[in-house]
Amino acid sequence: MKARDFLLEVGVEEIPDRMIGAALEDSRRLFLEVFPGIEVETHATPRRLVLAVRQIPVKEPDRREVVTGPPVSAGENAAAGFARKMGVEVGQLKRAKTPKGEYYSYKRKVKGRRTPDVLSENLPKIILGIAWPKAMTWAGGSGPRFIRPIRWLVALYGGKVVPFEIAGVKSDRYSYGHRRLAAERRIRVADFESLREGLRRNFVLLDREERRRRILETAQPARVRPNEALLDALINLTEYPTAIAGRFDSEFLSLPEEVLVTVMQHHQKYFSVEDEAGRLAPQFVAVMNIDADPDGAVRHGHERVLRARFNDARFFWETDQKRPLAARVDDLRQVSFHAKLGSYYEKTQRNMERVKQLGGSAAAVRAAELAKCDLTTELVKEFTELEGVVGGLYARAQGEPEAVWGAIYDHHEPVPRTVEGQIVALADRLDTLEGFFRLGLMPTGSKDPFALRRAAFGVVRILVEGRHAFAIPPELREFVLERARHYFREVRGHRYDEVNAVLAAGWDSLTDAADRLEAVSQVRPTDNFEPLAASFKRIRNILRQANWDSDAAAQPDDLEPGPERELYDAAQNVSQRTRGVGYREALEGIASLRPRVDLFFDKVLVMSPDEHLRRNRLAFLSQMLREFSTIAEFSEIVIPGES
Amino acid sequence: MNFQDLVFELKRYWARQGCLIQEPYDVEVGAGTMCPETFLRVLGPQPYRVAYVQPSRRPADGRYGDNPNRLYKHMQLQVILKPAPDDVVELYLKSLEAIGIDLKRHDLKLEEDNWEAPTLGAWGIGWQVMLDGLEITQFTYFQQCGGLELAVVPAELTYGLERIAAFLQDVDSVYDLRWNDQWSYRAVRFQEELQFSRYNFEKADVAGLRATLDLYEAECRRLLEDGAAPLAAYDQVLKCSHLFNLLDSRGAISVTERAAVIARVRALAVGVAQAWVKQP
Numbered sequence: 001m002k003a004r005d006f007l008l009e010v011g012v013e014e015i016p017d018r019m020i021g022a023a024l025e026d027s028r029r030l031f032l033e034v035f036p037g038i039e040v041e042t043h044a045t046p047r048r049l050v051l052a053v054r055q056i057p058v059k060e061p062d063r064r065e066v067v068t069g070p071p072v073s074a075g076e077n078a079a080a081g082f083a084r085k086m087g088v089e090v091g092q093l094k095r096a097k098t099p100k101g102e103y104y105s106y107k108r109k110v111k112g113r114r115t116p117d118v119l120s121e122n123l124p125k126i127i128l129g130i131a132w133p134k135a136m137t138w139a140g141g142s143g144p145r146f147i148r149p150i151r152w153l154v155a156l157y158g159g160k161v162v163p164f165e166i167a168g169v170k171s172d173r174y175s176y177g178h179r180r181l182a183a184e185r186r187i188r189v190a191d192f193e194s195l196r197e198g199l200r201r202n203f204v205l206l207d208r209e210e211r212r213r214r215i216l217e218t219a220q221p222a223r224v225r226p227n228e229a230l231l232d233a234l235i236n237l238t239e240y241p242t243a244i245a246g247r248f249d250s251e252f253l254s255l256p257e258e259v260l261v262t263v264m265q266h267h268q269k270y271f272s273v274e275d276e277a278g279r280l281a282p283q284f285v286a287v288m289n290i291d292a293d294p295d296g297a298v299r300h301g302h303e304r305v306l307r308a309r310f311n312d313a314r315f316f317w318e319t320d321q322k323r324p325l326a327a328r329v330d331d332l333r334q335v336s337f338h339a340k341l342g343s344y345y346e347k348t349q350r351n352m353e354r355v356k357q358l359g360g361s362a363a364a365v366r367a368a369e370l371a372k373c374d375l376t377t378e379l380v381k382e383f384t385e386l387e388g389v390v391g392g393l394y395a396r397a398q399g400e401p402e403a404v405w406g407a408i409y410d411h412h413e414p415v416p417r418t419v420e421g422q423i424v425a426l427a428d429r430l431d432t433l434e435g436f437f438r439l440g441l442m443p444t445g446s447k448d449p450f451a452l453r454r455a456a457f458g459v460v461r462i463l464v465e466g467r468h469a470f471a472i473p474p475e476l477r478e479f480v481l482e483r484a485r486h487y488f489r490e491v492r493g494h495r496y497d498e499v500n501a502v503l504a505a506g507w508d509s510l511t512d513a514a515d516r517l518e519a520v521s522q523v524r525p526t527d528n529f530e531p532l533a534a535s536f537k538r539i540r541n542i543l544r545q546a547n548w549d550s551d552a553a554a555q556p557d558d559l560e561p562g563p564e565r566e567l568y569d570a571a572q573n574v575s576q577r578t579r580g581v582g583y584r585e586a587l588e589g590i591a592s593l594r595p596r597v598d599l600f601f602d603k604v605l606v607m608s609p610d611e612h613l614r615r616n617r618l619a620f621l622s623q624m625l626r627e628f629s630t631i632a633e634f635s636e637i638v639i640p641g642e643s
Numbered sequence: 644m645n646f647q648d649l650v651f652e653l654k655r656y657w658a659r660q661g662c663l664i665q666e667p668y669d670v671e672v673g674a675g676t677m678c679p680e681t682f683l684r685v686l687g688p689q690p691y692r693v694a695y696v697q698p699s700r701r702p703a704d705g706r707y708g709d710n711p712n713r714l715y716k717h718m719q720l721q722v723i724l725k726p727a728p729d730d731v732v733e734l735y736l737k738s739l740e741a742i743g744i745d746l747k748r749h750d751l752k753l754e755e756d757n758w759e760a761p762t763l764g765a766w767g768i769g770w771q772v773m774l775d776g777l778e779i780t781q782f783t784y785f786q787q788c789g790g791l792e793l794a795v796v797p798a799e800l801t802y803g804l805e806r807i808a809a810f811l812q813d814v815d816s817v818y819d820l821r822w823n824d825q826w827s828y829r830a831v832r833f834q835e836e837l838q839f840s841r842y843n844f845e846k847a848d849v850a851g852l853r854a855t856l857d858l859y860e861a862e863c864r865r866l867l868e869d870g871a872a873p874l875a876a877y878d879q880v881l882k883c884s885h886l887f888n889l890l891d892s893r894g895a896i897s898v899t900e901r902a903a904v905i906a907r908v909r910a911l912a913v914g915v916a917q918a919w920v921k922q923p
Contacts, residue, residue, distance in 0.1 A: 013753070014755075017755070134768065137796055138784055138796050179732075179751075180751070237754065289750055293748075295748070297775075298748070304813070311712075334897065
């Protein structure tokens with residue numbers, strides 16, 4: 001069948017940069033729901049979403065469709081009515097038996113619709129079906145919702161306009177170039193190539209890779225500190241990006257680098273620049289949405305803004321120091337943590353108590369005392385993303401020892417670098433989790449307004465990566481366990497059945513569980529491991545079928561000589577040999593039992609008719625299973641080919 | 644371009660776009676949005692276009708005239724276009740050209756920035772307009788006001804006049820701005836910044852402010868019950884809002900009290916909005 005290309009451009013007022021990627025994915029998915037298996041290319045700038053679609057057949061294939069009519073029991077009139085509706089004689093109807101009884105049915109031919117018609121009907125749904133984090137109306141309450149107002153629509157199938165309309169905007173063949181640099185009032189479009197070239201003539205680079213290259217090339221030769229997230233944002237904020245380098249007074253370098261970099265990168269969207277030794281240089285790189293800055297006016301403007309920002313930061317830095325952190329503990333009574341969980345002063349008291357319970361040093365307790373005080377500083381009110389860091393910097397400037405200021409500085413990090421930092425962060429997160437759980441405000445579904453999943457994930461990482469053996473409070477165990485599974489699978493890359501096996505064997509200490517998991521992953525590929533796991537699963541099944549729940553010890557002397565007694569002796573031997581060795585050797589020792597286990601199952605009938613023999617045998621198997629399941633619950637291991 | 648010429652040019656430009664040119668409202672407000680010309684006019688179906696300069700008071704932002712960029716009171720030029728025309732962004736860009744900014748030689752970006760005023764039950768979707776890295780305007784499509792969905796969506800443009808003037812005059816401190824050719828911004832406003840900072844942070848009588856807040860709140864409630872004068876009731880809301888800001892800058896509002904006072908003011912604002920749309 002003949003096929004033609006399709007082009008869609010949705011012209012929008014400036015779309016927030018962070019939303020563009022997901023919107024393109026969404027529009028591609030929605031388009032493919034209507035035209036499965038078609039090749040869809042997506043592009044975007046802040047002002048347009050573009051779908052370039054290759055070769056859609058000119059019409060849908062004809063198909064046959066079975067229409068179910070009235071039940072046969074409804075009588076002849078109903079049948080005649082149904083036949084009339086289908087445009088046939090009653091005799092041409094079929095009868096179909098269904099669980100609900102016998103029904104008339106008719107298999108009719110459905111002609112495939114023309115593709116332009118399908119497009120006309122579906123494009124508004126596809127466009128308006130894109131999910132946005134926060135949509136708006138612009139044509140009044142009953143009008144469509146989109147991220148920003150839609151201002152033009154290009155929709156061409158085989159070069160012809162596909163007619164449709166959204167909020168009074170009719171699809172057409174005209175696109176628009178750069179808001180300020182475009183040479184043509186509007187761009188007549190025939191197909192994707194002519195759109196791309198027309199836009200290029202009018203200072204819009206449609207391809208994000210091209211915009212990326214242009215930013216990196218024009219940023220030369222400044223030694224820009226790489227920042228992928230910022231680069232991404234700038235690609236999505238510009239249609240014709242050009243980087244320019246500016247300078248700031250080197251006297252600002254006396255301010256903490258963290259503050260300077262935050263102002264530049266987060267607030268001003270500038271790249272920071274370093275000198276040859278890798279130190280922060282008094283320079284920055286801004287990315288404009290125009291082609292050049294011939295007289296330096298833009299650079300001059302950016303330098304002026306940055307100077308004002310740095311002056312502000314210096315003012316805050318100096319003002320805050322007039323009142324040391326230690327004097328601010330009491331001020332935390334005025335900072336609410338949560339209406340029902342009290343102020344940060346109360347949280348601080350709880351955190352300090354918990355740091356002591358966790359065995360934290362005096363430095364850790366001091367760090368917990370001061371950790372939240374930066375919430376009362378002007379600098380953190382201005383740069384909220386520097387919470388913790390600013391406290392650390394002030395603590396250092398105010399003469400606190402490194403163990404204290406480092407812990408404060410780090411305590412919002414996923415895993416603080418020092419033990420003190422880890423204990424302070426752990427105490428803080430556990431307190432948060434316990435508090436919200438007590439109020440019943442745990443996350444549900446995708447809703448997690450207090451970021452409790454992140455807090456629990458942080459707890460897992462600190463325990464495992466900081467190698468702390470603390471147990472999780474009982475009420476949080478289930479919630480933390482879920483995060484631990486996620487961590488072991490997604491971050492550590494362990495197989496899910498290994499994670500299940502290890503956690504099922506207990507996880508009072510997550511760092512210990514991590515070690516066991518590491519050992520299981522290492523021993524798993526060896527020859528004996530999976531067969532032995534299969535045998536352990538068999539033992540578990542036997543015990544279950546026998547309703548065996550006793551932990552009585554087996555009488556060694558009553559075991560039958562031969563494979564049974566030999567297995568017992570071998571198990572005893574492994575158990576003695578592996579006492580006190582690492583998990584890996586222990587697992588290898590256990591795996592070495594495999595030939596004897598196989599032989600046992602080969603030669604010995606567990607469910608012996610002799611009750612004493614049987615019970616002793618079950619007791620032995622149960623004992624072996626218990627003893628060798630402290631590292632991992634082998635029965636959780638999934639063996640390929642096993643149903 | 645001096646400060647007053649900047650104001651003249653912008654007003655003239657928006658007058659040409661069919662805006663009624665209003666004068667500043669004579670009750671203290673924290674932002675031009677709070678003036679009845681915006682807060683009440685955006686409600687209901689009636690088209691409206693208005694532009695006015697509004698001195699906006701934010702007691703906690705005062706810095707005793709020390710900080711080159713932060714002011715207790717700054718000037719906003721507020722434009723309401725209801726309904727928002729299709730070419731509203733172009734109209735805005737042309738207003739910048741009207742004050743002499745060559746947009747082919749300057750970097751301009753519209754960056755996501757949604758606006759919300761909890762005390763007014765109002766929010767909108769929009770951008771901050773960044774000119775060579777400087778935020779010069781808040782651009783908002785109003786979605787809700789006084790807790791009511793807006794049947795006709797207006798565009799609100801709020802120009803930060805001091806910032807734009809500092810850009811045009813290329814000065815680092817607002818106090819160095821030329822207001823006209825004889826007077827500097829410092830000469831006109833420095834004492835006001837200094838003295839009101841003293842008042843807002845040190846001198847204001849907390850007990851008196853609290854009592855006054857209660858009085859205005861009671862007056863507003865009485866007027867809302869009566870129903871004959873929603874405009875007068877709205878003045879009381881503005882008074883309450885400003886008194887709350889003063890108490891806040893005096894450090895007199897505790898954590899728990901804060902949310903409660905905001906809720907009180909919001910309830911009044913919502914009441915006025917409802918009374919306003921109900922009036923014949």
